[in-house]
Amino acid sequence: MPFFDGSQKKIGQGAQAVVYLYKGCAYKVYREDYPKEWIQGELMTQREIVKTGLPVVHYAKTEAPNILKMDYIDGITLGDQMLAGSAPNSLQDMVQLQKKIHTHTNVHLRSLRESALQDLAVLEAAPVRKARVQAILDTIPEQTNLLHLDFHFFNIMRANKRYYIIDWINARIGNPVFDFARSYLLLYEAMPDLAWKYRTLILSDPAIDTAHWTPAVYVSALLRLKENSNEATVELIQSTECELFG
Known part of the structure; x- marks a missing residue:
């Protein structure tokens, strides 16, 4: 039936x-x-x-x-609002929502480190690159903050004068720097100009710990190859490699 x-x-x-x-x-x-x-x-x-x-x-x-x-949300995504020119504070709103996500800890989800190591094991990449990712994962402090890991303008909806966060399929717990790095990567692939503005907001926010920003971006970009390989991702891998390893 x-x-x-x-x-x-x-x-x-x-x-x-x-x-x-x-x-x-x-x-x-x-x-x-x-x-x-x-x-x-x-x-x-x-x-x-x-x-x-x-x-x-x-x-x-x-x-x-x-x-x-x-639940049905009768609204519009922040991305569509931006395209219509009706979301002047979109980046600031996005960052504030993302910081709010990270205030939640010890949610019963898999750890980012666990899933990253699992992805790394099957990733088709040069051994030296995989070793670098392993070393970074061993170095960046492990935390239990809630991470969205697919956080971008089209996964934020506006309805009834409030925002809703959708599409949590990638959610994990871990260090927030990886969530910021992943969002930067996704923006870098689709909206490079906005990616740099987002990066500036993150790196200039005194409430955000960005000590491991570049290593986290490198890990996010390299693991991204498992699901999507494009010119922008490869470019980001190469630029962060130069910055980190010379």
Whole structure:
């Protein structure tokens, strides 16, 4: 029996799932071949995030194993607001939200270090580069702050005069410098001019510990090759290598 009655409306699509609006709620429909344990993992991660009290959506199971039910946010992403020229303080708002995420500690999630080492083990990269990443991970102090790790303008929604943070599938606990570095990397790939402005905001904020900024950017960029290799990522790897290792 079909899950929907034909009145659903497609409101979003990613590589792994399509999102529909149906009877006042959003439904994330994953590909039939998408591993069910990964869907369950995303559900459990979101439930942990909800416990923090951050402005996020709630997830729930449905009778269909490849469909999750979510709160529907009738709003617009910060990215779309920027494109429309209606978000003059977008970078500042983004950084403040990101800092708010990091105030939460000891959330029941995997550590960044654990997942980074797992990714490093299967990464196709020169041994010297992998050794450098291992050394950096051993050097940067391990912490238990909540990290989003996919934090950018299109994962921030504005509705009812407040922001909501979406898409927590990559969330981990660890040192906040890695979350800032990852956001910088994502901006560097898509919006280089904004990336440099974001970098300036981070490095000039006395409340943010940036002692390990460049090593964290290097680790983030190299591990990014596992999921996406493009000219900007390679360029960032090379520039940080020169800065760190000469």
